[in-house]
Amino acid sequence: MRTDTPDAGTGQQACAVVRRGRPRSEAAEQAIVTAVEDLLADGTTLSELTIEGIATAAGVGKATIYRRWPNKEALLVDVVGRLEEPLPEPAGESAREGLIAMVDYIRRRGLAKRTRWVLRAALGQLHTLPELHAAYQERVIRPRREMGLQLIRQAVAEGVIRDDLDVELLGDLLMGPVLYRSLLSEDSDLEDPDLARRLVDTVLEGIAPR
Numbered sequence: 001m002r003t004d005t006p007d008a009g010t011g012q013q014a015c016a017v018v019r020r021g022r023p024r025s026e027a028a029e030q031a032i033v034t035a036v037e038d039l040l041a042d043g044t045t046l047s048e049l050t051i052e053g054i055a056t057a058a059g060v061g062k063a064t065i066y067r068r069w070p071n072k073e074a075l076l077v078d079v080v081g082r083l084e085e086p087l088p089e090p091a092g093e094s095a096r097e098g099l100i101a102m103v104d105y106i107r108r109r110g111l112a113k114r115t116r117w118v119l120r121a122a123l124g125q126l127h128t129l130p131e132l133h134a135a136y137q138e139r140v141i142r143p144r145r146e147m148g149l150q151l152i153r154q155a156v157a158e159g160v161i162r163d164d165l166d167v168e169l170l171g172d173l174l175m176g177p178v179l180y181r182s183l184l185s186e187d188s189d190l191e192d193p194d195l196a197r198r199l200v201d202t203v204l205e206g207i208a209p210r
Helices: 026-041 051-058 062-066 072-083 095-115 117-126 130-157 167-184 195-207
Strands: none
Touching: 026 051, 026 062, 026 072, 026 117, 051 062, 051 072, 072 117, 072 130, 095 117, 095 130, 095 167, 095 195, 117 130, 130 167, 167 195
């Protein structure tokens, strides 16, 4: 018998999407996602959300939800991930251009968090739900950080960055300033569309091969 109690397992297991049963209906899936967004917008907290309540709001049966997500945690991580800015698509550009696109993604994500109440509320509550927070880190945050690190490795290979520096530290150095503006200094300027270029070029100038 299914319940809304979180399933045991790692964060990665919590965010795995089940693909079984009848062919998925995009309309039903969108109705479910929209129902979660609407419930959050109405003031329902993440901990208060239940599969039964989401199913009722979406006009579907609980089985329709479970065919797509194994539990509530997987569904909520998916919904919060969709609320965020999509990752920039790699287009075979130089490492510098890729880093600018990545930093600008973080800038736009910060703007979205400021202006979209639902996203701000959802992200603010994740820390109170350890299993959900772990799944979000695994599903959403880790791929974004790894993309940034890959771009830094590419920059090293292209001779844009010195090869004697710690890649993880460089990731913090490049992404940290705009994250600071987004998360810790909410009145700071994120509107400038040229911010990412100026930030990346300033850092690259300092860590370029001598």
